[in-house]
Amino acid sequence: MTAPLEARSLSLMREGNAVLDDVSFSVAEGEIFALLGGNGAGKSSTLLTFLGFLRPSAGEVLVEGRSVHANVAAARSSIAYLPEAASLYGHMTAYENLEYFLDLAGRKATRSDLDSAFERVALAEEARSRRLQSYSKGMRQKTAIALALLRETPILLLDEPTSGLDPVAIDEFHDLVKALASSGQTILMVTHDVYGACQVADRVGLLRRGKLVGSFAAEPGRRIDTETVHAAFAEREAA
Amino acid sequence: MLRSLTRELRFLRRDRGALFWLALAFALSVIAVSFGIAEVREQRATIATLVEEDAADRANALSTQQDWGGAAYYAFHLTYEPPSDFAFAAVGQRDTAPWKHRIKMLALEGQIHEADTRNADFGLVGRFDFAFLTASLAPLLLILLLYDLRASERTARRHDLLVATVGSPRSLWLPRATLRVLGLAILLLIPLWVGAMIEGASPGVVLQASAIVIGALLVWWLIVELVSRIDASPSVLLTSLIGLWLALAIVVPAISKAAIEAANPVPDGGEILLLQRETVNDAWDLPKDDTMEPFVEQYPEWREDSVIDEGFEWKWYYAFQQVGDQTVAPLARQYREARLERDRDAGLVSLLSPTSFVERAFEKLARTDAMAMVAYEDRIRDFHEDLRRFHYALIFPKVEYDAARLEDLPQYDPSR
Ligand SMILES: Nc1ncnc2c1ncn2[C@@H]1O[C@H](COP(=O)(O)OP(=O)(O)OP(=O)(O)O)[C@@H](O)[C@H]1O
Numbered sequence: 001m002t003a004p005l006e007a008r009s010l011s012l013m014r015e016g017n018a019v020l021d022d023v024s025f026s027v028a029e030g031e032i033f034a035l036l037g038g039n040g041a042g043k044s045s046t047l048l049t050f051l052g053f054l055r056p057s058a059g060e061v062l063v064e065g066r067s068v069h070a071n072v073a074a075a076r077s078s079i080a081y082l083p084e085a086a087s088l089y090g091h092m093t094a095y096e097n098l099e100y101f102l103d104l105a106g107r108k109a110t111r112s113d114l115d116s117a118f119e120r121v122a123l124a125e126e127a128r129s130r131r132l133q134s135y136s137k138g139m140r141q142k143t144a145i146a147l148a149l150l151r152e153t154p155i156l157l158l159d160e161p162t163s164g165l166d167p168v169a170i171d172e173f174h175d176l177v178k179a180l181a182s183s184g185q186t187i188l189m190v191t192h193d194v195y196g197a198c199q200v201a202d203r204v205g206l207l208r209r210g211k212l213v214g215s216f217a218a219e220p221g222r223r224i225d226t227e228t229v230h231a232a233f234a235e236r237e238a239a
Numbered sequence: 240m241l242r243s244l245t246r247e248l249r250f251l252r253r254d255r256g257a258l259f260w261l262a263l264a265f266a267l268s269v270i271a272v273s274f275g276i277a278e279v280r281e282q283r284a285t286i287a288t289l290v291e292e293d294a295a296d297r298a299n300a301l302s303t304q305q306d307w308g309g310a311a312y313y314a315f316h317l318t319y320e321p322p323s324d325f326a327f328a329a330v331g332q333r334d335t336a337p338w339k340h341r342i343k344m345l346a347l348e349g350q351i352h353e354a355d356t357r358n359a360d361f362g363l364v365g366r367f368d369f370a371f372l373t374a375s376l377a378p379l380l381l382i383l384l385l386y387d388l389r390a391s392e393r394t395a396r397r398h399d400l401l402v403a404t405v406g407s408p409r410s411l412w413l414p415r416a417t418l419r420v421l422g423l424a425i426l427l428l429i430p431l432w433v434g435a436m437i438e439g440a441s442p443g444v445v446l447q448a449s450a451i452v453i454g455a456l457l458v459w460w461l462i463v464e465l466v467s468r469i470d471a472s473p474s475v476l477l478t479s480l481i482g483l484w485l486a487l488a489i490v491v492p493a494i495s496k497a498a499i500e501a502a503n504p505v506p507d508g509g510e511i512l513l514l515q516r517e518t519v520n521d522a523w524d525l526p527k528d529d530t531m532e533p534f535v536e537q538y539p540e541w542r543e544d545s546v547i548d549e550g551f552e553w554k555w556y557y558a559f560q561q562v563g564d565q566t567v568a569p570l571a572r573q574y575r576e577a578r579l580e581r582d583r584d585a586g587l588v589s590l591l592s593p594t595s596f597v598e599r600a601f602e603k604l605a606r607t608d609a610m611a612m613v614a615y616e617d618r619i620r621d622f623h624e625d626l627r628r629f630h631y632a633l634i635f636p637k638v639e640y641d642a643a644r645l646e647d648l649p650q651y652d653p654s655r
């Protein structure tokens with residue numbers, strides 16, 4: 001069975017600098033893969049390459065077994081993307097934003113579809129018909145997550161999904177991600193939150209200066225050990 | 240495409256910035272069309288008053304005359320070029336070139352060029368009419384509507400999410416831009432259509448004018464599109480586009496106008512007037528044959544009747560008026576040719592600037608271009624020639640004065 005997401009010997013240059021260097025990994029259907037790394041490690045660039053915004057200088061990325069750059073639009077249609085510091089339209093309400101973006105994706109959602117997505121991300125009811133410019137950072141993040149949910153794509157690419165969320169919201173988000181994975185969605189999330197990654201992921205990859213330098217998998221019935229990953233992360237960063 | 244258009248229409252309805260520029264375009268168009276209609280109506284009213292007075296004045300002047308010469312001398316004849324039913328959209332040359340002359344049987348060229356003694360001023364921007372709005376301001380509005388379509392989304396860090404969501408960027412930016420261009424075109428055109436209906440302009444002309452407006456916007460859209468490909472911040476894009484606009488809409492037309500004027504010197508209308516006056520004045524002191532010979536060359540049919548024996552005879556007087564015109568004819572021809580030459584050059588150079596092109600196209604449709612004004616002058620010359628033939632036939636063969644025959648005086652017909 002082909003993996004929904006696969007990077008094969010992926011190398012990437014941005015403005016003359018090597019950003020990714022011979023990175024290979026794949027994410028299986030229903031799996032949560034967390035790419036962990038420090039600032040500038042190349043996490044966001046990896047996601048942008050899967051979305052076809054960046055072109056590999058060597059190797060390739062595949063979505064559902066097909067090379068992304070052979071048909072960018074097809075790859076994008078299988079993916080819901082939550083960007084780093086997602087920003088929706090400030091002059092529109094949460095409802096209007098989601099209606100617009102879903103329309104962009106060619107989907108129609110009823111008011112109750114929108115409401116149930118907002119319930120799942122715990123966006124307060126009174127806020128939903130307010131303009132986003134009056135939102136806090138976390139509320140905006142929740143709105144963007146709700147959008148990713150409503151896309152109902154086989155694949156989710158999440159860039160720092162918990163940034164701006166309060167601890168309760170983070171826990172709820174982790175539960176949500178696990179539920180999505182168990183319903184079959186394939187999830188690649190990138191983060192520098194070691195604890196969060198270990199909490200939620202089936203597998204954690206450690207990215208350092210564009211190189212994949214470590215990989216940790218959860219044992220059946222046990223989560224990945226935070227201490228181990230943290231030690232590896234700190235050691236590598238210090239090196 | 241239809242689906243993405245309706246989506247973007249809903250989006251546009253919430254985009255206050257875009258709505259502001261679109262509303263401004265509509266308001267400016269209403270103002271330009273109203274100005275144009277007011278101006279055209281004023282010109283028509285002026286002409287109507289003059290037409291009304293013309294016959295009465297002439298009847299009044301003729302009623303006290305005793306001979307053909309006096310009748311020819313004292314009667315004024317109104318000539319005029321009424322504004323076309325589309326002139327409201329492009330006042331054009333009617334702003335600077337005269338569109339009415341009261342002429343007499345005297346030497347003509349001086350009368351035509353009298354109004355030209357003050358040089359038409361060298362304006363960078365013309366009158367605020369619809370042609371000016373479409374040619375000069377609409378491109379600026381289009382730039383403001385389109386320049387940061389992509390760049391603003393980049394700045395807001397929304398670009399990648401938008402494009403990742405829509406899949407193919409074309410199905411986002413194309414409908415977004417199309418709606419803005421279409422909205423601008425329609426909002427500019429609605430006042431024009433209403434104005435054309437009020438003025439009774441022909442549908443063919445209105446159709447052509449609409450096509451010009453849309454074509455011009457498409458050209459500017461292409462320019463904006465090409466410049467926006469540059470990966471630069473919105474403010475850099477805006478600065479570049481406004482620079483381009485200044486160059487294409489203001490600087491190129493102004494420089495080419497100056498260059499064309501320098502390359503095709505037009506004799507001063509005042510020179511024609513002066514030379515003619517001198518010729519006519521000098522004729523009083525010249526031997527009469529010096530006047531009658533060149534006259535007869537032009538009108539051999541009056542050779543028999545062209546012998547002047549008394550001190551003053553009307554036919555001698557009108558002959559030297561005629562010779563006055565013959566003397567300045569080369570200068571007048573040069574003046575006429577140079578203006579047509581300038582116009583031809585301007586036509587070629589207008590291919591360099593969409594603004595000049597649109598203005599010229601509108602002036603042509605509205606018949607307010609240099610050609611139309613020269614054609615009006617030619618009509619005056621033809622009419623004056625009719626007057627001459629009518630009067631010469633009475634003055635030269637010594638016909639008995641009979642006021643009733645003056646009822647057959649040629650009438651100026653602006654549509655001829
Ligand atoms: N727009 C860009 N143009 C050129 N180089 C870029 C651009 N964005 C990022 N980079 C470079 O690419 C490298 C990887 O950046 P990337 O954004 O992928 O890192 P990251 O792991 O997501 O970091 P962070 O945790 O800070 O989000 C960095 O060296 C960065 O300087």
Ligand SMILES: [Mg+2]
Pocket residue numbers: 043044045084159
């Ligand atoms: Mg990042």
